[in-house]
Amino acid sequence: MNDFRTIIEPFRIKSVEPLRLSTREEREARLREVGFNLFGLHSADVLIDLLTDSGTGAMSAEQWAALQRGDESYAGSPSFFRFEAAVKNLFDFKHVIPTHQGRAAEKILFSVVGGRGKVVPSNTLFDTTRANVEASGATGVDLLYPAGRQPSVPHPFKGNLDVEALERLIGEHGRDQVPLVLVTVTNNSGGGQPVSLENLRAVRAVCDRHQIPLFLDGCRFAENAWFIRQREPGQAHRDVVDIVRDMASVADGMTMSAKKDGMANIGGGLALDDDAWALKCRNLLILTEGFPTYGGLAGRDLEAIAQGLSEIVQHDYLRYRVRSTEYLGEALQKLGVPIVVPIGGHAVYLDARALLPHLTPLQYPGQALAVAMYREGGVRSCEIGTVMFGLSPDGTEKPAAMDLVRLAIPRRTYTQSHMDFVIEVVERVAKQAKQLKGLRIVEQPPALRHFSARFAEL
Numbered sequence: 343m344n345d346f347r348t349i350i351e352p353f354r355i356k357s358v359e360p361l362r363l364s365t366r367e368e369r370e371a372r373l374r375e376v377g378f379n380l381f382g383l384h385s386a387d388v389l390i391d392l393l394t395d396s397g398t399g400a401m402s403a404e405q406w407a408a409l410q411r412g413d414e415s416y417a418g419s420p421s422f423f424r425f426e427a428a429v430k431n432l433f434d435f436k437h438v439i440p441t442h443q444g445r446a447a448e449k450i451l452f453s454v455v456g457g458r459g460k461v462v463p464s465n466t467l468f469d470t471t472r473a474n475v476e477a478s479g480a481t482g483v484d485l486l487y488p489a490g491r492q493p494s495v496p497h498p499f500k501g502n503l504d505v506e507a508l509e510r511l512i513g514e515h516g517r518d519q520v521p522l523v524l525v526t527v528t529n530n531s532g533g534g535q536p537v538s539l540e541n542l543r544a545v546r547a548v549c550d551r552h553q554i555p556l557f558l559d560g561c562r563f564a565e566n567a568w569f570i571r572q573r574e575p576g577q578a579h580r581d582v583v584d585i586v587r588d589m590a591s592v593a594d595g596m597t598m599s600a601k602k603d604g605m606a607n608i609g610g611g612l613a614l615d616d617d618a619w620a621l622k623c624r625n626l627l628i629l630t631e632g633f634p635t636y637g638g639l640a641g642r643d644l645e646a647i648a649q650g651l652s653e654i655v656q657h658d659y660l661r662y663r664v665r666s667t668e669y670l671g672e673a674l675q676k677l678g679v680p681i682v683v684p685i686g687g688h689a690v691y692l693d694a695r696a697l698l699p700h701l702t703p704l705q706y707p708g709q710a711l712a713v714a715m716y717r718e719g720g721v722r723s724c725e726i727g728t729v730m731f732g733l734s735p736d737g738t739e740k741p742a743a744m745d746l747v748r749l750a751i752p753r754r755t756y757t758q759s760h761m762d763f764v765i766e767v768v769e770r771v772a773k774q775a776k777q778l779k780g781l782r783i784v785e786q787p788p789a790l791r792h793f794s795a796r797f798a799e800l
């Protein structure tokens with residue numbers, strides 16, 4: 343049924359969660375209460391919540407059923423063995439270690455392999471990953487392929503790692519200082535852009551030459567595999583499961599948040615081949631997460647993830663997932679709203695600096711746009727720009743590279759009519775673009791200010 347123009351949600355709704363429609367006056371009052379910071383809102387005051395796709399997806403009937411099967415034995419629960427088998431079915435690493443979410447796996451891995459003087463190269467480290475690399479004393483280095491840094495330039499694999507830069511970096515620091523190379527699939531911070539199999543194999547070749555392990559940050563592995571199937575020569579007729587296995591086969595291990603392509607509301611894990619590292623990781627796991635057969639999760643969570651991993655690789659789901667994100671992005675492009683291209687797997691990124699050229703970056707065009715979308719239609723999005731990245735540790739401020747607003751799409755949660763509504767909200771806001779006011783910060787913490795800063799309108 344792929345020749346139809348309409349891509350339907352490949353599921354029907356069995357349980358509903360009512361949305362409350364608010365008035366403009368109510369939203370205006372909420373904005374003032376939270377100092378124009380959308381993280382401060384109660385989610386009950388949000389109509390369509392596109393703040394993140396992490397842990398916000400809807401579970402399937404089979405996942406809810408699997409919860410009932412959850413076995414809460416402290417050690418050796420059958421739920422762990424189902425989780426382990428589901429992970430190994432896709433990523434055949436020797437050791438599978440559950441954690442309560444992705445960053446816990448990162449914390450454990452980099453406590454073991456990081457440390458002062460070490461350098462961890464990546465296409466782009468996600469912010470929690472970078473924070474955990476740096477917390478160990480090591481330095482994270484992003485070596486993104488140059489096309490990945492240009493929002494308006496299309497390229498099929500804008501998440502690719504620059505292998506020549508990797509070779510240079512290893513040459514400079516020496517292989518002993520590089521404990522592993524981490525490739526993030528898809529590149530979340532770079533707009534949800536995929537990495538090709540060809541690039542993964544090229545990175546592997548460099549790693550082999552220098553005998554450095556290659557790890558994946560596999561948070562959106564299935565979306566990445568779908569893009570490979572769509573865009574990489576010779577992959578169009580393959581099963582996504584086989585593409586995922588190819589991605590895994592070039593790697594020596596992975597970290598992952600199950601809140602994304604694990605289709606679960608909580609969870610994560612670490613998987614790897616090396617016995618000595620695995621032993622150290624499990625020892626830390628016991629200290630911070632729990633016994634190795636539950637790692638900070640309930641047995642029922644392990645069941646939900648195991649089932650989720652079998653659903654995420656279904657072609658009908660992935661076709662709908664990527665197409666429905668494109669549907670939103672293409673409609674906005676038709677309205678002349680500037681967005682990052684090509685459209686990524688899990689989100690559409692609006693280029694607020696281009697849409698609001700009358701605001702300087704230090705008047706926070708991304709925040710102004712996100713506030714306007716909430717005020718207009720109760721849509722919550724996330725500024726990814728000067729508010730998030732503009733504050734240096736010494737307290738000075740400078741414009742971020744881009745001022746974007748991310749519309750992240752929770753998995754299987756909203757329908758096409760919800761997206762049509764979002765499109766209409768953006769259309770109305772874009773029509774008033776010239777009148778939108780910038781913001782100034784009236785109160786902020788010394789770090790990670792985007793979560794709690796308060797603003798006033800100029």
Ligand SMILES: *Cc1c(COP(=O)(O)O)cnc(C)c1O
Nearest residue numbers: 443444445468470530561599601
């Ligand atoms: C979400 C995310 C993480 C961290 O996972 P949590 O479950 O939020 O701790 C790491 N890497 C990437 C690419 C992510 O998107």
